Amino acid sequence: xxxxxxALAFKxxxxxxxxxxxxxxxxxxxxxxxxxxxxxxVIAAERNxxxxxxxxxxxxxxxxxxEDVENLARVKSSQAAINERTEHDFTSxxxxxxxxxxxxxxxxxxxxxxxxxxxAAPVPGLSAAAGRAxxxxxxxxxxxxxxxxxxxxxxxxxxxxxxxxxxxxVDVEGR
Numbered sequence: 176x177x178x179x180x181x182a183l184a185f186k187x188x189x190x191x192x193x194x195x196x197x198x199x200x201x202x203x204x205x206x207x208x209x210x211x212x213x214x215x216x217v218i219a220a221e222r223n224x225x226x227x228x229x230x231x232x233x234x235x236x237x238x239x240x241x242e243d244v245e246n247l248a249r250v251k252s253s254q255a256a257i258n259e260r261t262e263h264d265f266t267s268x269x270x271x272x273x274x275x276x277x278x279x280x281x282x283x284x285x286x287x288x289x290x291x292x293x294x295a296a297p298v299p300g301l302s303a304a305a306g307r308a309x310x311x312x313x314x315x316x317x318x319x320x321x322x323x324x325x326x327x328x329x330x331x332x333x334x335x336x337x338x339x340x341x342x343x344x345v346d347v348e349g350r
Contacts, residue, residue, distance in 0.1 A: 246349035257341045265334040269327055276323045
């Protein structure tokens, strides 16, 4: 080989080194381009998956809202029907009790006013002891004026119990 002057050898070595580095840099750049391309596709896929998840949650939330509105309407309708039915039952039972009270009161007043009438055959009267015993049994009863109030309150409590039972059977969860 021909000896080259030092400066030329240095320049050639430098040029060869630069060429080698250039080859390394180009291959490294291509490798990084491939990685960037791969990560870009991974990120795009993640973004698409995230968008699909968000859309799914929004659709599910909207469906749940619609079902809640439908359930609320159903529950309100059921409860209103129970309220109406209970109020009707209470009113009719109270009216029947009042009518019965008036009828019995009329019978009792009529029998006191004319104890011997009635068109039936005469019946021997009761002894004084029997009359007292009947009066004694009435001592533990409500006074005549409070009987209707007690009956109305009993009906009211009974209908309240029926209302609570019916309301507790309403499915508020919509299952």
